[in-house]
Amino acid sequence: MPDGGLCVPVEYNGVLAGGVVLCPLEGAEHQWTEADFERADIVAKSIALGAALEGKWHQNAWMLHSGRSLIDSMRGLLATTLHQVRSPVSALVTFGHLLLRKLPPGDPNRTLAKNVILEALRVNELLQPLDEAGDAHVLPEANGVPWYQKEEDEQPEESVVGVVPKHTGYGWAEEDGMQLIWLSDVLVAQAERSEFLAGECGMHFVAEIDDDSPPILAVEKHVRETVSSLIDNAIKYSPRGATIGIQSVWREEEEEEEEENEMVDVVVWDTGYGFSEDEIEEVWDFGFRGSAAVRSGAPGSGIGLSAVQRMLQSSGAEISLVSPLPENLDPRSPDSGERAMRPGSAFTMRFKRPSR
Structure with a gap:
């Protein structure tokens, strides 16, 4: 150099x-x-x-x-699925016991009902080791075939959606996986199921479902799962004697009364322990358990409301929480001392109608 x-x-x-x-x-x-x-x-x-x-x-x-990211995603999927599976398994056990009560002694179907209970309990035992699987961060995108089938002669009018839809057997589906859903079909079935569960826990159940509600555009499975999860939570964390309710209403936006701005609300409410002002914003965080859940003594993972919010967002819907329970929903007397002890709460899911 x-x-x-x-x-x-x-x-x-x-x-x-x-x-x-x-x-x-x-x-x-x-x-x-x-x-x-x-x-x-x-x-x-x-x-x-x-x-x-x-x-x-x-x-x-x-x-x-x-x-690690892949493992976390798999753990999230497993934990979320586990949480969603437990509710129908518990419902099977409850329905099996109800069936046993209604069947007279000596009825051969009693053995069948007992076997249903035993198999459901067995499934619950098999799920038990998965409780330590980890936290749920990712929700799977679901677009399966709905298990409620719309009658063939009850198809929606073609003018409801501005694009050519795809027939699914239940309703009409958009290309992105959304479906036109008649809420009364989903909510009535959930109300019948929940009335039995609430009665078994010593609670009252009230259903106000508008049969004339217009269809909404959403993922049918997600709507069914979210409604079921909210009602199950209300039953699980409310004391005996409480009232659980579901209400569906549709209205037009106040600013504009054009039909495409109509909204459909589904409200799940209860007269349970409610939420404090600080908890209302935190309930959507993964793993968060409110004071009502702790006071009730019921086990839980804190996954439910986080999963509910994610599923509704995937359907383009919104959810909000108010506590105490609004007076127009509360069946108790305004002077009742129960309101101070159990302020109650209401979850409102808001769905948009498809544009014509």
Whole structure:
């Protein structure tokens, strides 16, 4: 090199990555020896090896991060599915006991009812080891075939949706997975199921479902799951003697009365312990359990409301919570001391109608 410098290439696995340049002090003359060449070569190889190891470290760190993300997603899917499966399993046990009460002694169907209960309990036992699977962060996108079938002669008018829909057997589905859903079909079935469950827990159940509600555009499975989850939570965390209710209403926006701005609301309410002002914003956080859940002593994971919000958002819907329970929903007397002890709460799910 000019000025008496020495340059040694930095090479690793046949790849030239740079070089090590050694220069004598300014104004000094230096004669490079064989030992200098050997030391410079060792330095160059050490730098090359260090760079290669650093690259491997970054690659392994990325792979580890990706693996952890995948594991977290799988744990989330498993935990969320586990949470959603437990409600129907518990309902099967309750319905089995109700069936046993109605069947007279000696009826051969009693054995069948007992077997249903035993198998449901067995499923619950098999799910028990999965409780430690982890936290739920990811909800699967669901677009399965609905299990309620609309009568063939009750198809919606073609003018309801401005695009050509796809027939699903239940209603009409948009290409993005949304469906036209008649809420009365879903809510009546949920109300019948919930009335039995509430009665078994010593609670009252009230259903006010508007049969004339217009159809909404949403994912049918998500609507069914969210309504079921909210009612199950109300029953689970309310004391005996409380009242659980579901109400569906549709209205037009106050500012504009055009038909495309009509909204359909579904309200699930209860006269239970309610939520404090601080808890109202936190109930949607994963793993959060309110004071009512702790006071009731019922076990829980804090997944339910977070899952409900995610499913509704995937259907383009909104959900809000108010506590205490509004007076127009509360069946108790305004002077009742129960209101102070159990302020109650109401969850409102708001769905938009499809544009004509």
